[in-house]
Amino acid sequence: MARITAGITSSHVPAIGAAVDLGNTQDDYWKPAFAGFDWTKEWIMKPENKPDVVILVYNDHASAFDMNLIPTFAIGCADEFQPADEGWGPRPVPVVKNHADLAWHIAQSCILDEFDMTIINKMDVDHGLTVPLSLMFGQPDAWPCKIIPLAVNVVTYPPPSGNRCYNLGKAIRDAVESFPEDLKVQVWGTGGMSHQLQGTRAGLINAEWDKKFLDDLTANPERLRKMPHIEYLREAGSEGIELVMWLIMRGALGKDVRELHRHYHVAASNTALGHIVLEPTE
Amino acid sequence: MARITAGITSSHVPAIGAAVDLGNTQDDYWKPAFAGFDWTKEWIMKPENKPDVVILVYNDHASAFDMNLIPTFAIGCADEFQPADEGWGPRPVPVVKNHADLAWHIAQSCILDEFDMTIINKMDVDHGLTVPLSLMFGQPDAWPCKIIPLAVNVVTYPPPSGNRCYNLGKAIRDAVESFPEDLKVQVWGTGGMSHQLQGTRAGLINAEWDKKFLDDLTANPERLRKMPHIEYLREAGSEGIELVMWLIMRGALGKDVRELHRHYHVAASNTALGHIVLEPTE
Amino acid sequence: MKQNIHEYLAEFDDIPGTRVYTTARARKGYWVNQFAMSLMKDENRKRWLADEKAYLDEWPKMTQEQKDALLARDYDKLLDLGGNIYFLAKVFSTDGKSYLQAVSTMTGMSVEEYRNMMLSGGRSPEGLRSKKKGY
Amino acid sequence: MKQNIHEYLAEFDDIPGTRVYTTARARKGYWVNQFAMSLMKDENRKRWLADEKAYLDEWPKMTQEQKDALLARDYDKLLDLGGNIYFLAKVFSTDGKSYLQAVSTMTGMSVEEYRNMMLSGGRSPEGLRSKKKGY
Ligand SMILES: [Fe+3]
Ligand SMILES: [Fe+3]
Incomplete structure (x- = not known):
């Protein structure tokens, strides 16, 4: 049976992708940002931890979806996905290979569980999806596992509530656990933490709030699932809303988790970079 | 305040559209099928009944959506929608004009209510949407009201459950009732009743089951919302599953309704034609 | 309330003369159906x-079997082979x-x-509801 | 639990220096944002x-004000005018x-x-959370 073996969260700042692609990860500016991923990079490639499949929860940043199509939850079911051209050419990263059998299974199972999924069979994937892969896996010729893209609308309001995200995570867990193949599956939540990319309030960082979010992600997700959108916006900036996606990861891990690793760094470009690795203990 | 003033259901058989477009509605084959809509055509144009907006629940039949995009619930928010070319040129019917303010309001409100809507701003609408308009309004130069398209996936399995559809109807009602403009809004559920468009079982019609469905749509929707998909398929043919869409209409009307009119006719092409007009009594 | 997806899908095989358009069929018929869409x-x-x-x-990913069935208009x-009637309607x-x-x-x-x-009322559902139970 | 959408949206106006990308803004900025997408x-x-x-x-439905702001790269x-930062990122x-x-x-x-x-740690949220409450 497939099972969820770990949850990872990470910001997905596009400048991180550029730093990787341009070979700047060891310069003064970037070194401390990347250093916090060293632990994870080693941990994740150990045979007992290496995922067969990552369900990668992210948001599309006006790359695959424009104003003509705004799906709340879109699950990618095609065999592969190419990196998107976001205005400076596609990132030089490997193509994303899907575990299509599992992706379709999750789609079907979640719809039966009354989640109104949109199935997508053709899309390019942007920095929201590829930057976390670079952070966790570096620059391999091919990504070391299959990846199921799960795109969440957090651009046009309203995004899904934190509670809805958490419950989708639970439905994903049920779906994974009913898939017959023996697979180690990780769920990644990406985006966040504090950032605001607009206006006179741009550059807002609320480290205290972010750290409490990280604490409660591990120990008290019940507080987070009830948090209204306005709190994310007030406390963590207009783009801090991306953090609702982390709750899909958390919902998929079950009630109790152990925190294996944490990294928090200000700033990567405009953003507070947050990263956590959790393991279910049930 | 906007309010839901009536619910209508009707099959949306493509051959009915062809009969209207080719002027065959009074021949021997079609006359009894169309006769059952005479009452509704008169009723709906009376000033006290005429809707300002129809929320038209239908399914796309591989016209706007192909295998690359399968939204469970897609709400059309563009200003207008053109009739689709389904292989024999677009139907010669008026363009569909949306009440975009209300459509966006419903989309937002339903997402806040934890329905995972897909917002669509560019799509053509096929016979699933235009045939019911022809049945209720005939052949005017322009449709006499605004129309909000709500497309439900009932083609690729699983479609949403009957319960989910019913609850979406309730959420739509709440959304309509919180819209400040004074509007008479009808919800139409389309598709069904018995039909199977494939294999040696094609042409299946279960009049007894259909009539019980119509009875309970008025008086006992609680039975219908619990009905599993397999029952629709076994009893009403593989395309009978379209009937789940009628439950969105029913959910939007509230607990108690009065049945104003009913019509049941076999056969229109491959299909048992069912039509009902309901009025909320709360 | 919550039904297992495997049980849900398995039930469909019990209906005589019916191929429910599951995602398994959708994947098999992807190119047939996309081909059909092109006729819009x-x-x-x-x-x-x-x-x-x-x-x-122009459709290299369609199988020869699918192409032959299209040429023969063999809808069954x-x-x-994974076709869906609403897509095939374009053909x-x-x-x-x-x-x-x-x-x-x-x-x-x-x-x-x-x-x-x-x-005259269509095909009766009698005996066509379930292979196993024969009703 | 259930929040009224009007109250939900109204709260956003209380955040200083922030334009939340509501559907009202999305509709206003439709052509600016579609234009930006074309630069992919x-x-x-x-x-x-x-x-x-x-x-x-080539974008006749964009307003002159929107066009001027694009030419001036005036992102604010x-x-x-309804632009969204992720769309404008293409510009x-x-x-x-x-x-x-x-x-x-x-x-x-x-x-x-x-x-x-x-x-040095970014912009502090102090005083920037709420116009009304000033915290
Ligand atoms: Fe992002
Ligand atoms: Fe239909």
């Missing part, structure tokens, strides 16, 4: 009707055929016989 | 850079600018000052 454009319909084989050559076979509409005409070809009846059956 | 294709980027005004002429104005990426460079132009600070603020 008049210029493609003209090219298809002018030289069907040449037009099919096409459903076995028979391009031929100027109605749903009734196309669907009747799968029943072993003539169009006329099928049409008359529908006018 | 290299041939369009080349045409845009070669003659910006001529390229804008573009947000007022500044085409200019070879980073998010940090583009975003800093909205703050009244130089790129260098903004960058240094971020390196």
